[in-house]
Amino acid sequence: MKKSAETGVIAKTYAEAVKGLIEDESILNSFERWNNYCLSLTRKEHITYTITLFDWQVKNGGFHQYFFNSYGIFCFHTIENLREISCMIHAELLEKAISIIYDNSEQKEVFTRNLFYRQINLINSFDEAIFKEFTPLEEKYYLIEKNNELYNKLETYLLK
Numbered sequence: 658m659k660k661s662a663e664t665g666v667i668a669k670t671y672a673e674a675v676k677g678l679i680e681d682e683s684i685l686n687s688f689e690r691w692n693n694y695c696l697s698l699t700r701k702e703h704i705t706y707t708i709t710l711f712d713w714q715v716k717n718g719g720f721h722q723y724f725f726n727s728y729g730i731f732c733f734h735t736i737e738n739l740r741e742i743s744c745m746i747h748a749e750l751l752e753k754a755i756s757i758i759y760d761n762s763e764q765k766e767v768f769t770r771n772l773f774y775r776q777i778n779l780i781n782s783f784d785e786a787i788f789k790e791f792t793p794l795e796e797k798y799y800l801i802e803k804n805n806e807l808y809n810k811l812e813t814y815l816l817k
Contacts, residue, residue, distance in 0.1 A: 674702035688773040704738040707731045720754040720791040730769040742814040
């Protein structure tokens, strides 16, 4: 990660995005409230919030952690946001991770609501087979993030 501008503009935008959550943490206890809160953010705050959470979770515990810790409720928005800042490989990796646990016949809102309430058995069971399917995606993610591509592109987007 760049030390100067990237840290500043991303940190500032993220701080603005989470200000309301810090003031009222109970928002995080309700799917509707948390989802609506995220949707009410400015475009740049929304992009920064969803992408930063995604990156932190994947780097800390992989795709499983991202979904298990309920941040996956923003997965479809995150794909759009990754594409908007030109992180196409990141978006593809997230799409592939979603396809491992998501049945396309199910509505996206039902899927994300089930993630929030931890009703996705493939995630909640901690099945080793799921971890094995996520592993190659995570390895590729870590490889492309050695150069901090995501934060470099996020910074460029925010400075426009």
